[in-house]
Amino acid sequence: MLAITEFLSAYWPHLVATLSLFVGAFAAIHAAMNKSDVRAAIAWVGVILMSPLLGPFLYLVAGINRIRHDQLSTQRSRLIKDYVNHAREPVRDIHTLAGPQFSSLKVLCDRISRFPLHDGNHITLLDSGDEAYPAMLQAIDSASHCIALQSYIFDHDRIGLQFAQALRRAHERGVTIRVLIDAVGSKYSHPPIVHLLRRDGIRTELFMSHVLGLRMPYANLRSHRKVLFVDGHIGFVGGMNIREGFMQSLTGRHAARDTHFRVEGPVATQLFAVFANDWEFTTRERLLIEDWCQSSTSTPLPQVPARCVRSSPDRFIAATHNVLLGALAVAQHNVRIQSPYFLPDQTLMGALNTAARRGVHVDIVIPGRNNLRLVNYAMTSQLNQVIAAGCRVWRSRGTFDHSKLLTIDDGWSYVGSSNLDPRSLRLNFELDMEIYDQVLAQQIAGKIDATIADSEAVTLDSLKAIPFAKQLRNRLIWLASPYL
Known part of the structure; x- marks a missing residue:
């Protein structure tokens, strides 16, 4: 033992250097061989080589995609096959419903989504928590068969407790319930509500438990999806987490804003298929579509064609990114975008700029007040x-707006959980919905236009007027934008 101690005392610098060289070389090779984005590969290799030991540790925590592609792909293929066999609805001519320019976009999304475009969907826009949460709670309280709930954040606050109590009542009625919360998002309030849900007998799991139990809001591979599926034919999807800060009736004039959607019809079953895949990946329990889903014979009018689009850091990586590129390519008249985090990569920015140079009116709405200062x-x-x-x-005035909305030519809409930033478009598990319908597109466009009417235009002159020190700060933070 004394000899070993003397050896370590004399040669520890050499041992640390050797360990650093070995670990750094292994991590750098792993990054170079596994990163599909050349910029990400260069950045990680640089961090690893320039920061001995610390760089490989950061890469281990935030740089490695731990999703097992082969297993996840098999699950998804099986679930999609089950879904397609379960629901078959003809699609009306989208030329009339949306516009002839969207025919090629449909073909593109057929190949990207893997979900078929289905008619027969009734979709209702819900404005912020004061409309969305009561509708969701009503659906839970009316449930008689099953409930599937997935969220990035499920806070232990006044609105979170209302959801927990409604789920407990449903559980006591004998309703089958599954709740899936992201492991990082579950830590946004203390104590995490998962303990309360489990205590009440509700089957609740965490998606991708995070390293060392730390709360890391920018950790990779998060489930950012928001899904509520009730009794086999009713669904809710969009950008809203479960937290009281989005309810004006609870928090007053400082409440943040957001947009959510209630759906009935085949697209609701697609929501469940996505949830079931994530649930099986997390728990190894398979939820059968035939046990959870049922066809509704009374879907309200009007009915529109729609489908879900999943994106995630596996075989569906960049799905939403590719949909957006295709949509911007077919735009002829106008593009309206509302996003809380607008950090498009150069490819997506080039598509926006090309559309504008073609004469398309491109309007981009971002929050005047943002909840993430660095972003x-x-x-x-x-x-x-x-x-x-x-x-x-x-830049919108008033409180923070978390809405993620896109309409093109008043005929096609894209809504859901995806932000226009690198993390959302490549690293998170996201869920969006494309809709071919002029009436709903015009409703969403009207909502964006109303926000624009109470917004401040950002101009080149106003950007130049920002003090140099702040411009430099912004530029330095922008260099890290792929990691924000």
């Missing part, structure tokens, strides 16, 4: 690139 700095730094090409950028 706001990075967004501000690159706004000049889209404004110079002819896009119009607006």
